[in-house]
Amino acid sequence: MAPRVPDEIDVFTAPHSRMKELVNIYTEKMQCVDFRDGSEVISLLQDLTNTLYEFKSHESIENIFIMDQLKNRLKQRKIINAAICDCHNDNRLADVVQLVRTGTQVRERSIGERVSFGLKLQQAFEDFVRNFLPHMEEEEQVFQPLLVEYFDYDELKILKEVVLKEHELV
Ligand code: FEO
Incomplete structure (x- = not known):
């Protein structure tokens, strides 16, 4: 570590x-929603x-x-790190987004179709989470040390403030 x-x-x-x-919230919600009920499904999809x-x-x-900042800094030092270039290219978020888009007509579908859609959505979300949790771990364990190595304290302090502001966490 x-x-x-x-x-x-x-x-x-x-x-x-x-x-x-x-x-955590959506892992639980996915298990609790009754996909036979069109209103419940619509409410889930909106959230x-x-x-x-x-x-x-x-x-x-x-x-x-x-x-991008890290890539530029490494490039200045003539260091290539393929992991940084690919770090957001292989998550499953797009699959879930696509399914949610196609699910908006769910109220007009039969109960069987809604249940089938629910199973697909649960599976896609599970796949996303299975990929996303280790991805975040990698960022904390691999990329944060790289930032510490190639940026100075004041730069990172400003970067953290920007990142929190952009996430609306301050
Ligand atoms: Fe790239 Fe922090 O998830």
């Missing part, structure tokens, strides 16, 4: 706490749309304010 960094320059842990909170937007925003904020 990477050594713990001071809270004021830790750019990942606070946003990830929020992401993990959302993961989920906002939450998926929050996941997507998290990814964009990291790309723009952390990963």
Whole structure:
């Protein structure tokens, strides 16, 4: 495990706490929703749309304010790290977003179709979570130490403030 960094320059842990909170809420909701009931499904999809937007925003904020900065810094030092380039290319978020979009007509479908849709949605969300949790762990354990290595304390302090502000966590 990477050594713990001071809270004021830790750019990942606070946003990830929020992401993990959302993961837990929706993991539970997915199990509780009665997919036979069109109104329940519509309500879930409306909530989920906002939450998926929050996941997507998290990814964009990291790309723009952390990963691009880190890539540029490493490039200046002539260091290539493929993990940084690919870190948001293999998550399953797009699959869940796509399913939620197609689910908006669910009220007009038969009960069997709604149940089938629910199973697909549960599976897609599970796949996303199975990928997302270790991904966040990697960011905390691999990318945070790289930031500490290639940025100075004051730069990271400002970066953390920007990241929290962009996530609306301050
Ligand atoms: Fe912090 Fe890339 O999820």
